[in-house]
Amino acid sequence: MRRTQLxxxxxxxxSRGLGDSIEKLTQATGIKKVVDTVSKVTGTPCGxxxxxxxxxxxxxxxxx
Numbered sequence: 001m002r003r004t005q006l007x008x009x010x011x012x013x014x015s016r017g018l019g020d021s022i023e024k025l026t027q028a029t030g031i032k033k034v035v036d037t038v039s040k041v042t043g044t045p046c047g048x049x050x051x052x053x054x055x056x057x058x059x060x061x062x063x064x
Contacts, residue, residue: 015061016056016060016061017055017056017057017058017059017060017061018055018056018058018059018061019051019052019053019054019055019056019059020052020056022052022055023048023052032048035048
């Protein structure tokens with residue numbers, strides 16, 4: 001079984017909220033790569049970072 005590593009230095013980071021979990025899912029499925037390519041071709045920013053931060057703020061996880 002192959003393990004996806006999000007951060008090269010410290011291994012996968014713990015999700016702070018829903019936005020981080022969605023980001024991990026889109027990276028694992030390849031959706032993020034497609035979105036980044038379309039964004040680059042069209043010259044329009046995707047807004048992924050802002051969307052992730054908003055979702056993390058609205059739906060945080062209670063990490064202990």
